[in-house]
Amino acid sequence: MATVWHQWIRKSIQSSSTLRAVHTLKVDPSQPMLKSPPLISLDLPDVWTSNVMDFDPPSIGECSNERRARVIDGKLMAEKIRAGIAGEVIRMKESIGKVPGLAVILVGHRRDSQTYVRNKRKACEEAGIKFAMAILPDSCTKDEVCEALSSFNGNPSVHGILVQLPLPDHLDEEKILNLVSLEKDVDGFHPLNMGNLAMRGREPLFIPCTPKGCIELLVRSGVDIMGKKAVRHHATVSTVHALTSNPEQITREADIVISAAGVPNLVRGTWLKPGAVVIDVGTCPVEDPNSEHGYRLMGDVCYEEAVMVASAITPVPGGVGPMTIAMLLVNTLNSAKRAFNFH
Numbered sequence: 001m002a003t004v005w006h007q008w009i010r011k012s013i014q015s016s017s018t019l020r021a022v023h024t025l026k027v028d029p030s031q032p033m034l035k036s037p038p039l040i041s042l043d044l045p046d047v048w049t050s051n052v053m054d055f056d057p058p059s060i061g062e063c064s065n066e067r068r069a070r071v072i073d074g075k076l077m078a079e080k081i082r083a084g085i086a087g088e089v090i091r092m093k094e095s096i097g098k099v100p101g102l103a104v105i106l107v108g109h110r111r112d113s114q115t116y117v118r119n120k121r122k123a124c125e126e127a128g129i130k131f132a133m134a135i136l137p138d139s140c141t142k143d144e145v146c147e148a149l150s151s152f153n154g155n156p157s158v159h160g161i162l163v164q165l166p167l168p169d170h171l172d173e174e175k176i177l178n179l180v181s182l183e184k185d186v187d188g189f190h191p192l193n194m195g196n197l198a199m200r201g202r203e204p205l206f207i208p209c210t211p212k213g214c215i216e217l218l219v220r221s222g223v224d225i226m227g228k229k230a231v232r233h234h235a236t237v238s239t240v241h242a243l244t245s246n247p248e249q250i251t252r253e254a255d256i257v258i259s260a261a262g263v264p265n266l267v268r269g270t271w272l273k274p275g276a277v278v279i280d281v282g283t284c285p286v287e288d289p290n291s292e293h294g295y296r297l298m299g300d301v302c303y304e305e306a307v308m309v310a311s312a313i314t315p316v317p318g319g320v321g322p323m324t325i326a327m328l329l330v331n332t333l334n335s336a337k338r339a340f341n342f343h
């Protein structure tokens, strides 16, 4: 399972349009997939998971045409998690007089990146997490990015560093990401964190926010697919990408479909097994003069079709995006707790 997520993450962060990946998770049908909700999911404290289940678990394979899929509300889930983090930040401040800090490096002027960073800043401020940002022009040099990075690396009030991706083409993403201090790698993109995530029995310091958010979405919806359990329960995972010859057929076998292709309406209703759980990671900005910032986000899944076939589905916006941000705050809080030895 861990290996699979590693591949998934690697693909999901390569946002190039040449890579169109749809990732499907297939669960062994002889094993019951739905169980009572776990008390603790991932490494979040109980405070966020004591009330894990907001709804009845979806019944896979029992979705009739008259019933629309349950909409998994990532926005609401993320709000609850962020409220829990705010409480933890207050507890930290009251007992040791310190708060967590997140630093973001934003290069260039992509509108979507600006929106995501703005959302991250707002979420930090609401939770009492200090937020710092270095904004660099499209034309900046590698040395300028490195300088910003090393100043954040050396700053003891910064516990998490995030380099917003994608970077402009002339900058070497790999070289730059390698410089993020391992202890502050809240995106989980450092090769050592990635490697530990991929290897059985090893614990990465950080799990990348989007996949971590997807797992949380599933677990909190009563779909039991936690990493370790999935391995033990022989989950079978298929990866579908741009060069897969029969993506529709493979996807149709999946009980859980996690799509991260960045191609609007790629996943049609006919691609889905009735009753499947659909997690839409796609965030493709498309022009929309009527919306606030001149564009809106589109997922990979043809929502109106999928909602008639699936048993549960995440919307875009309001699904994975807000959970990604909530997980970033979780990672930042946990990093600060480690730095201060405060638990």
Ligand SMILES: Nc1nc(=O)c2c([nH]1)NC[C@@H]1CN(c3ccc(C(=O)N[C@@H](CCC(=O)O)C(=O)O)cc3)C=[N+]21
Pocket (backbone or CB within 6 Å): 115, 116, 119, 162, 163, 164, 165, 166, 187, 209, 210, 283, 296, 297, 316, 317, 318, 319, 320, 321, 322, 324, 325
């Ligand atoms: N180093 C790095 N880490 C990332 O985690 C990372 C990144 N680079 N580059 C881009 C992707 C994408 N991503 C999103 C974050 C928030 C929303 C989000 O807030 N979405 C809202 C709506 C956004 C809006 O207001 O338009 C929603 O879906 O409801 C979406 C997508 C993080 N990424």
